[in-house]
Every structure is written in C-alpha cells, then in structure tokens.
Amino acid sequence: MLTCGFADPVHDAQAAFRALLEATARPGTIVSLPQSGAPQPLPEAAAAIALTLCDRDTAVWLDACLATPSVCQWLRFHTASPLVADPADACFAFARADTAPFGSLSTGTDEAPERSAILVLLVKGFVPGRVLRLSGPGIETEKVLSVDGLPSAFLAWRAGNLALYPRGVDVLLISGNKAAALPRTTVVQEV
C-alpha cells in the first residue's frame, strides 16, 4: 500500500512552501514542514519538499540508500517526477550527507544559473555537531547553525560552489521534519 501524502494537499503545500521561502530568504533558519506521510527511509521533510516542489517537469535523483522500491513508487505516484540515474541530470537530488555526489550536480549555465540542482541533504540533526558560521544575503550580520552529520568534504565543496557564483547548487539541509537552507550565496565557515 502507498502511504498518503499531505493530509490537506493545497494548504499543506502552501505552508511548506512558505516555510521553504522563509528558510531560503534567511539562510540557517530552521523551519518545520507539515506531515507528509513519508515512506521509510525517506525523512518527513524530504517528502514534504518533494510534494511541494517536484512534478513531471523536475527530474529527481535519489542516492542508493533512499532509492528503495517503496520510496520510488511513492514519488512516482505523488509527484510524477522522472527518476534519473545520473545526479548530473537532476533538478532535485536527495542524498545522505556522507555519500552525496557533491561534485556531480548541475550548477546551471552563465546565462541560466537557475537551471541548477537543489540538493536535499539528509543530516543527523540540528544539534551540536559541526558549528557553522553563515553570512551573505538574508543574514543581517552572522548566523550560527549547528549541524550533526556533515562531512568535512562539504565545506571544501561549498567554497568551490561559492566561487562559481552566480552558477551553483542550492542546499536544503533536512532532518526529521526540519529544514534549513544554504542557498549558493551563503558563505559557510566552520567556527
């Protein structure tokens, strides 16, 4: 049996979008997303993002531990998104932080930097772990964000991503039903 999606598809999608809009506009702010009826092992927030933003126009890539038959079936049923085998083809890539294909994702083009991937990155939690100091658009001075389960390769990759601007990958960190955004403009440093 397929698990259900949003209980109230129109209003839950609106609430999820507004949370993601605030998160993207204010990088490092942790937001809660509505219940999404996610099938294991897809976290609630990842499923809410898929229900809110993915459809037949957005290619989705799942890493090996997420690409179970039940997750693939659920995504096809609720979003109709094509599931792609190569992360370079993805509009949305869902991956665990320790195995994410950072360097393989699309960064858009100089003329169309928006044609890049959004990386939905599964982390262990937003509790003391790696302490990040964030700055850039959306942040008045500086913001501190603690993320548990972020590999050190992430910081090196972010520095390279920033150097590509305006091309680049935008990141949504998620854990459980929580999300925080690190759009391409955010400068990420370890405290």
Added chain:
Amino acid sequence: MNAISYNFAYLDEQTKREIRRALLKALAIPGHQVPFASREMPLARGWGTGGMQVTAAVIGRDDVLKVIDQGADDTTNAVSIRQFFGRVAGVRTTTRTEEATLIQTRHRIPETPLRPGQIMVYQVPQPEPLWRLEPSRAETRRLHALAEYGIMHVKLYEDIARHGRITLAYDYPVLVHGRYVMSPSPIPAFDNPKLHRSPAIHLFGAGREKRIYAVPPYTDVVSLAFEDHPFRPWKAEAACALCGSTDTYLDEIVIDDRGTRRYVCSDTDWCERRRAQGRPV
C-alpha cells in the same frame, strides 16, 4: 453557499509549483531574472498579472494582504486586486502597512519601515533594466551573464553630460549583491534606498515578460551612480499639505478648477496615521 469552482488563490497547483520553484531560485540568485510560464489572470493585462501570480503562489489563509497602487489603497486597481484575493483565498485584507504580512504594490514602497515577516510583491511591467539600450533579449541575457554593464553606465553618463545630473526619477537601476543590475520596478528613485538591506523579502513578478526576480532580506541594493555624481533621488521641495511631512514622497495634486496645486503624501496610509497621531499642519 455556492460551490467553489476555482482552486484556492485561483491558480492550479501545477502553476503554483512552477512559480514557487522560480521564487526559490530567484531568492538564491538575487536580482537575476528567472523565466516562468506566465498565465492569464482574470484581470486585464497591465493590471499587474505578474504580481498577482506571485501573490497567488505565496498567499496562505493566515496572511493579511495590503494592495497599493501609486501610494494609495483606494484606487480601482488596488481595490479590485484586494477584493479578488479576499474572494479566492478568503484572506483578511488591510490598508495598514504594519498589519500586513503580504503587500502587493505598483509604484511605491510604503513609508512605514518594513519588518521581518513581511513580503513585498511588485507588479513589474518591464523587468529588463537594459531594454531601452539593447532591444535583443538574447543579447541582454548575454550581458547579464558576463556582468557587462558598460552600456548602462554610458547611458547614465550621457544623461549627466546633457542635463548635469542623472534625470531618471522612476525605475532607477540598482546593483544587487554586487552582481546583477536590476530594475526595481517603476517605484520612484526616492524609494530605492528602502530596498537596501531591508528586513523584508521582496519578490518581483513580470507577467507579460514572463520573469520573476527577488531581493532577499539584508541584501546590498545600490543605486547606480558615479563618484563625482552620487545618487541623489528627486523629491518635491515641499511639505505635505495634510500632515506636514517633509521626509516622505509627495504627489502634486490640483485642488480646484483654477489649477491651484498642493503637495500631499503619496502613501495615503502613512499620511492618515500621521494625522491621527495629532500631527496636522
């Protein structure tokens, strides 16, 4: 009770999803114009269908909506857009800037300082700041990609050579986050500084031109200028005839058939609040 024959906030979910994706990308690339498949809205074009589509994709049942045209809440355009969203989304509407969570606007940014939690939605007729200088869309895309804005500086400098100053009073181009030259929409240059490091979110929708762009909070928005000709926005050298304000944007109005002119605040909500606080002339 009649059956509701349209979706919440009028647009279908597929259309909203596409606009929502464009809005997130627009916030991630401040000032960059993101294409979207603009739809028809049930109001005549030129009445801000781009802004209405952005509002429809963003609005939720808990929002409080304000709509301003010029600086006023009571023009036909503002009233009909406000009534439209009151009807199709069932939201509360207001004329008070500080009560609003969502403010759709044409021509002005409110005088009342914006705060976190507020979203401005601009109705944009022409999103391309280079359009008067370079008619080809393919070429302006290339110039933005290269950050090649020489023609804009030449145009502004010619203005100075001819008139002794930059004469643009509206839609005065800005540089966003040090990268993209952006049209702030037809707001007076007087309002440009309100975009710089604003605590609110600013979303721009151009329906006819099918473009969405954005300025996140606390983002550098600098009006183009030269060292020897700094940005100096025009404002009437007068006080509001109703509230006495000298630091707001004023409209010149004719008050009788002999052509007598007076200046009044363009932001009617701000002017009314100021008078209510007992500061009449």
